[in-house]
Amino acid sequence: MHGNILIRKILNHKENIKENISKINKHNRDFIYGLKKGIPIALGYLPVSFTFGLIAVKGGMPAWIAILMSLTNLTSAGQFAGADLIMANASLLEISVTTFVINIRYMLMSLSLSQDIDENMPVSKRSIMAFGITDEIFSVASMEERDITFSYMMGLISCPYWAWALGTALGALTCSVLPASLQDSMGIALYAMFIALVVPEARKSRAVLAVSVIAIVINSLLTWLPMMNVISEGWAIIISTIAACTLGSILFPREVN
Amino acid sequence: MAGYTKMIIAVILMAVVTYIPRALPIVVFRRKLKSRFWHSFLYYVPYAVLGAMIFPGIVYSTGNAYSAMAGMAVALVLAFLNKGLMKVALGAILTVYAVHLLFL
Numbered sequence: 001m002h003g004n005i006l007i008r009k010i011l012n013h014k015e016n017i018k019e020n021i022s023k024i025n026k027h028n029r030d031f032i033y034g035l036k037k038g039i040p041i042a043l044g045y046l047p048v049s050f051t052f053g054l055i056a057v058k059g060g061m062p063a064w065i066a067i068l069m070s071l072t073n074l075t076s077a078g079q080f081a082g083a084d085l086i087m088a089n090a091s092l093l094e095i096s097v098t099t100f101v102i103n104i105r106y107m108l109m110s111l112s113l114s115q116d117i118d119e120n121m122p123v124s125k126r127s128i129m130a131f132g133i134t135d136e137i138f139s140v141a142s143m144e145e146r147d148i149t150f151s152y153m154m155g156l157i158s159c160p161y162w163a164w165a166l167g168t169a170l171g172a173l174t175c176s177v178l179p180a181s182l183q184d185s186m187g188i189a190l191y192a193m194f195i196a197l198v199v200p201e202a203r204k205s206r207a208v209l210a211v212s213v214i215a216i217v218i219n220s221l222l223t224w225l226p227m228m229n230v231i232s233e234g235w236a237i238i239i240s241t242i243a244a245c246t247l248g249s250i251l252f253p254r255e256v257n
Numbered sequence: 258m259a260g261y262t263k264m265i266i267a268v269i270l271m272a273v274v275t276y277i278p279r280a281l282p283i284v285v286f287r288r289k290l291k292s293r294f295w296h297s298f299l300y301y302v303p304y305a306v307l308g309a310m311i312f313p314g315i316v317y318s319t320g321n322a323y324s325a326m327a328g329m330a331v332a333l334v335l336a337f338l339n340k341g342l343m344k345v346a347l348g349a350i351l352t353v354y355a356v357h358l359l360f361l
Binding site for chain 1: 261263266267268270272273275277279280281284286288290291292297298302303304305306307308311312314315318319320321324333335336339342343351353354357
């Protein structure tokens with residue numbers, strides 16, 4: 001009798017261990033898969049963050065503050081604008097509001113990502129992975145066919161995060177060694193990366209192509225029409241995104257799976 | 258040019274206003290949307306954001322609209338051929354650099 005219970009307990013225990021090991025394996029697999037998907041983003045970040053470090057130090061910011069900014073902000077457009085304003089000795093309010101407006105687009109990405117993760121994911125994990133939402137990391141994650149897990153996101157964020165800081169440090173320390181024309185040329189790196197993310201998807205889907213083109217047309221109108229001068233760049237991107245997604249959803253509705 | 262203390266405060270404030278829009282929706286919103294419209298809307302977000310981020314910002318990215326257009330053309334071709342982020346970025350940079358050296 002006792003022997004039977006003992007054996008059952010041992011067998012149960014064995015099952016539990018097996019289950020835990022397979023869980024850990026799944027975490028590891030997701031993490032490593034994420035790491036791999038993050039490497040191209042990290043490589044693309046190097047020239048962009050390099051340019052940021054370069055510009056910041058050239059403008060008079062100490063290298064360590066530029067690096068600190070990259071470690072705590074992890075954003076491209078916001079950091080370029082913020083550093084610009086800091087060097088122009090703008091007020092703290094102006095700096096905060098401008099950076100905030102540029103970054104409001106992350107709310108749309110964060111909302112979109114909330115639909116692709118497990119409903120029961122705890123707040124702690126959600127708040128950690130939220131830090132890594134950048135244009136590129138979000139794009140790669142949301143184009144993923146499989147479910148987005150916390151381990152996957154941690155893997156995906158790791159390489160780009162450190163590449164962003166490393167590139168900033170290299171740019172800040174190289175400073176004026178590079179010729180000015182090469183420095184100017186590197187300004188296009190960020191945009192080229194956006195192109196590399198969107199074009200392959202637009203090739204596959206006419207709906208995606210249409211939505212991107214609509215967003216480009218509306219953003220160009222908001223930027224170039226004289227009466228639209230009052231709208232800042234950050235707001236123009238948000239308005240274009242909302243308008244293009246609305247039109248896209250009406251013209252090309254997708255099946256809910 | 259600001260003092261160090263002000264710069265550090267600025268960096269902290271920037272970090273906060275960058276983090277809030279990233280965290281708020283994903284932390285607060287725990288429901289799966291059933292509506293077809295919102296499902297489609299959120300699916301299209303990355304493509305719309307990327308489109309709007311690319312153009313016309315890219316025109317002003319190199320200090321010269323012609324070199325920027327040349328860089329954009331090369332990036333489009335490389336991306337169309339599925340060359341990956343790094344190659345597309347490097348191709349665009351080198352194109353812009355070549356245009357600067359040869360024509361400007």
